[in-house]
Amino acid sequence: MCISMLRFIGYGWIDEFFVDPPLHFKYWGFAWVEVLPRAEMHALFWILAALALGIMLGVYHRLAAALFAAGFSYLQLIDVATYLNHYYLASLLALLLAFSPAHRAFSVDAFRHRNRRAFAVPAFWLYLFRFQVGVVYTFAGLAKAQSDWLVHAQPLRIWLGSHTDLPVLGALFTLPGAPTVMSWAGFGFDTSVSFWLLLHRTRRFAYPALLVFHALTGVLFPIGMFPVIMTLAALVFFPPAWPLRLWARWYPAITQQEHRVRQGDRRAALPRAALAVGALYCTLQIAVPLRFLTYGGNVLWHEQGMRFSWRVMVREKNASVTYLVREKTTGRVRHVNPRSYVTRIQEREIATQPDLVLQLAHHIRDDFQRRGLGPVEVRVDAFVSLNGRRLARLIDPQVDLGAVRDGLGKATWILPSPSEPPPHTQPI
Amino acid sequence: MKRAHPAAVAHWVKALAFALSIGACRKAAPDERVYQGRSNTPGTPPVGSGGSAGNPGSGGTGADPTAFSKAALLGAVADCAIDRYREFRDAAAVLDDTARTAAASAAPSDVASMRQAWLVAMAKWEQVELFRFGPMARLVDPGGRDIRDRIDGWPLVSRCGIEERIVSRAYDAPELSMALINVRGLAAFEYVAFYEGSDNACSNFTAINAHGTWAALGAAEIARRKLEYAAASAKDVRLQAEALVEAWSPTGGNFRAELLGAAQRPTFGSEQKALNAVSDALFYIEIEGKDWKLGRPVGLGDCAAPTCPDALESPYARQSTAHLQNNLAGFRLVFEGCAAGNSGTGFDDWLRAAGASDLADRMLAALEQAENAVATLDPPIEQALATDPAKVMGVYTAFKGLTDLLKTEFVTVLNLELPKPAQGDND
Numbered sequence: 001m002c003i004s005m006l007r008f009i010g011y012g013w014i015d016e017f018f019v020d021p022p023l024h025f026k027y028w029g030f031a032w033v034e035v036l037p038r039a040e041m042h043a044l045f046w047i048l049a050a051l052a053l054g055i056m057l058g059v060y061h062r063l064a065a066a067l068f069a070a071g072f073s074y075l076q077l078i079d080v081a082t083y084l085n086h087y088y089l090a091s092l093l094a095l096l097l098a099f100s101p102a103h104r105a106f107s108v109d110a111f112r113h114r115n116r117r118a119f120a121v122p123a124f125w126l127y128l129f130r131f132q133v134g135v136v137y138t139f140a141g142l143a144k145a146q147s148d149w150l151v152h153a154q155p156l157r158i159w160l161g162s163h164t165d166l167p168v169l170g171a172l173f174t175l176p177g178a179p180t181v182m183s184w185a186g187f188g189f190d191t192s193v194s195f196w197l198l199l200h201r202t203r204r205f206a207y208p209a210l211l212v213f214h215a216l217t218g219v220l221f222p223i224g225m226f227p228v229i230m231t232l233a234a235l236v237f238f239p240p241a242w243p244l245r246l247w248a249r250w251y252p253a254i255t256q257q258e259h260r261v262r263q264g265d266r267r268a269a270l271p272r273a274a275l276a277v278g279a280l281y282c283t284l285q286i287a288v289p290l291r292f293l294t295y296g297g298n299v300l301w302h303e304q305g306m307r308f309s310w311r312v313m314v315r316e317k318n319a320s321v322t323y324l325v326r327e328k329t330t331g332r333v334r335h336v337n338p339r340s341y342v343t344r345i346q347e348r349e350i351a352t353q354p355d356l357v358l359q360l361a362h363h364i365r366d367d368f369q370r371r372g373l374g375p376v377e378v379r380v381d382a383f384v385s386l387n388g389r390r391l392a393r394l395i396d397p398q399v400d401l402g403a404v405r406d407g408l409g410k411a412t413w414i415l416p417s418p419s420e421p422p423p424h425t426q427p428i
Numbered sequence: 429m430k431r432a433h434p435a436a437v438a439h440w441v442k443a444l445a446f447a448l449s450i451g452a453c454r455k456a457a458p459d460e461r462v463y464q465g466r467s468n469t470p471g472t473p474p475v476g477s478g479g480s481a482g483n484p485g486s487g488g489t490g491a492d493p494t495a496f497s498k499a500a501l502l503g504a505v506a507d508c509a510i511d512r513y514r515e516f517r518d519a520a521a522v523l524d525d526t527a528r529t530a531a532a533s534a535a536p537s538d539v540a541s542m543r544q545a546w547l548v549a550m551a552k553w554e555q556v557e558l559f560r561f562g563p564m565a566r567l568v569d570p571g572g573r574d575i576r577d578r579i580d581g582w583p584l585v586s587r588c589g590i591e592e593r594i595v596s597r598a599y600d601a602p603e604l605s606m607a608l609i610n611v612r613g614l615a616a617f618e619y620v621a622f623y624e625g626s627d628n629a630c631s632n633f634t635a636i637n638a639h640g641t642w643a644a645l646g647a648a649e650i651a652r653r654k655l656e657y658a659a660a661s662a663k664d665v666r667l668q669a670e671a672l673v674e675a676w677s678p679t680g681g682n683f684r685a686e687l688l689g690a691a692q693r694p695t696f697g698s699e700q701k702a703l704n705a706v707s708d709a710l711f712y713i714e715i716e717g718k719d720w721k722l723g724r725p726v727g728l729g730d731c732a733a734p735t736c737p738d739a740l741e742s743p744y745a746r747q748s749t750a751h752l753q754n755n756l757a758g759f760r761l762v763f764e765g766c767a768a769g770n771s772g773t774g775f776d777d778w779l780r781a782a783g784a785s786d787l788a789d790r791m792l793a794a795l796e797q798a799e800n801a802v803a804t805l806d807p808p809i810e811q812a813l814a815t816d817p818a819k820v821m822g823v824y825t826a827f828k829g830l831t832d833l834l835k836t837e838f839v840t841v842l843n844l845e846l847p848k849p850a851q852g853d854n855d
Contacts, residue, residue: 164498165698226855318837322828332727333728335729344846385841424783425783425784428497428498
């Protein structure tokens with residue numbers, strides 16, 4: 001995460017994603033979260049980078065983790081359009097680290113407080129981190145359990161077409177069955193890798209396969225730090241003594257401490273209240289990704305229940321959105337391009353997400369009111385192509401979005417997804 | 429836990445290293461040159477345009493979808509762009525010559541020749557607008573050198589700014605070549621060459637009005653200085669046009685090599701990114717075309733009155749309709765192909781090779797619909813806005829039909845990105 005923060009600083013993304021946009025899109029219930037001024041935003045990123053470094057080194061670990069979790073979560077809450085699954089994961093891991101005794105060994109904190117150092121922590125923490133990482137893989141796999149991915153090999157057909165110039169692999173991508181094979185391989189990997197990592201006999205094969213998988217996805221897709229985060233996070237599936245074993249190659253005296261770890265420390269038990277909280281956390285981590293079932297329809301289309309559900313790289317979607325603003329008093333209709341209010345990057349993100357199209361409609365309504373052109377009705381021409389399908393209307397063009405309230409309930413103003421399957425395009 | 433066997437570990441490390449190494453490499457671009465385009469000699473008729481990949485110089489044949497390659501498309505687009513740039517450069521040279529003559533003589537016949545030269549240059553330019561990649565593009569774009577804006581800054585044209593410079597004579601070289609884009613280029617030329625009035629667009633508080641320096645010039649002097657301004661603008665445009673051609677020339681910037689060798693060169697890094705830059709240029713038809721040239725004038729944008737004729741692209745020469753026709757012609761060159769009859773390799777061939785022939789056909793149909801809508805815009809848009817705005821709205825709707833396909837299915841099927849200033853992370 002330290003590297004991630006430095007990437008933001010180095011690439012100029014702080015200004016591009018947070019400072020420069022004239023408008024930010026809010027999470028439901030978090031409209032009060034505002035972006036800081038430019039200097040403070042830059043300072044925040046430097047602070048977060050330092051905190052991430054502190055977590056890694058185990059310097060005031062719990063404080064560093066708690067502050068990082070708070071600061072990084074604040075960044076995510078500023079603008080929905082910047083949501084990424086791996087940023088969500090980073091927030092969760094930071095939160096868990098803030099409560100965990102991860103600093104008890106191999107940390108600066110442990111070095112400073114040698115008398116309190118312990119090589120045993122409640123197994124609960126290990127299982128919790130394994131659960132969290134396993135949830136990501138499993139739900140990412142389950143998200144691929146749909147006909148577009150498994151039957152029609154979309155959107156992989158589309159994505160592989162961008163990389164046919166890779167040596168060796170590029171030619172393989174053009175083979176007729178390659179997208180289908182890779183779709184099933186991805187599905188199989190995501191849904192099962194946690195299981196194989198858990199088993200001692202299969203872990204030695206599963207982790208190298210994981211390395212290859214993430215190396216390939218990192219090369220093929222612009223997913224930033226996600227492969228690195230998952231590659232490192234998956235290490236929790238190894239027996240907790242592996243760092244000691246590695247260390248023991250250079251410091252054999254450590255083996256005595258390793259023996260103590262194997263014996264376990266019965267004094268490191270967890271209070272029942274903590275177990276209850278942990279159980280609640282786990283329940284939420286399963287329930288939240290499954291909430292899409294309450295909405296029905298195609299979640300990749302209507303996006304209700306899409307965020308926080310680990311649907312990683314499962315759809316290719318592009319939209320053309322034009323707002324039709326009708327002045328109630330004169331009847332005059334104006335066509336408003338979203339880029340009149342948002343950056344091009346924001347437009348690409350919001351155009352395919354109905355709740356954000358709705359937020360912008362409200363902003364347009366209010367802006368027209370402020371300029372003395374109100375009251376207005378705001379309708380939208382929103383056409384979307386999902387996984388290469390023919391473009392289809394996403395939102396009912398008859399509905400005045402200016403009068404629609406945002407909420408968690410099923411949005412009746414979102415039209416049903418197209419019923420035809422995606423085309424079988426071919427990587428060339 | 430048992431230790432992993434060293435041989436097994438070594439095996440997987442090698443596999444990982446292999447995977448990473450091939451991920452860092454791209455295959456070499458072929459040496460084929462698909463479309464030779466015209467020679468560098470002015471007046472030389474076009475060489476037969478390369479139809480199919482690997483067959484340079486064969487004229488008039490349609491591209492065989494089964495022979496499509498991305499390298500072929502890049503080559504075809506590059507050569508088509510070079511050809512268009514050269515044509516514009518030649519027209520800019522004629523514009524420069526005629527403007528200089530008109531400024532020296534002020535004879536009506538010379539002024540008429542100058543205006544005619546501008547019409548010819550603009551006809552070329554409006555097609556060139558669809559080739560806004562590489563040196564033509566903005567500085568923030570791969571290989572961009574802002575040349576487009578220095579040739580034509582529309583819609584950022586300041587009539588008052590031009591008039592202030594007419595008074596101060598801040599159009600003599602090198603002033604104009606260092607001026608902001610809103611007072612130079614083809615749009616500024618149009619104003620000084622076609623607008624015969626002696627009024628100005630500045631407010632009463634602007635110096636030229638507050639101090640009476642504009643009025644003191646008198647109509648004759650204003651007209652004479654406008655011709656001088658036109659000559660200076662034309663010279664500036666000619667220099668920029670020559671710089672553009674030079675940027676692509678093998679002995680100059682050699683950008684053609686950058687484009688064709690995209691996978692190996694740092695400018696793009698991959699064929700896909702290079703094709704993305706080329707496809708970004710097609711979106712001119714959306715923002716500049718649909719929204720600015722049509723939407724604003726017909727009153728769909730921020731316009732207090734029901735229509736906004738002032739927002740038209742060519743308010744003085746009244747060529748807005750012709751400009752739209754040439755924009756669509758440029759779009760067709762890139763999308764369908766640059767050879768005779770729009771055969772040759774284009775993005776439609778890519779769509780067909782990828783199994784999206786239906787989309788290619790629908791986009792061509794939408795393009796034809798837009799072309800027909802513009803062609804049937806009679807009277808021209810300048811008058812139609814007042815007499816038949818519904819017809820202009822029909823053109824806007826036809827453009828939207830094309831741009832909706834462009835922004836949705838086209839970029840999705842080919843995994844292209846919408847134009848944007850930078851690439852962030854995704855998942």
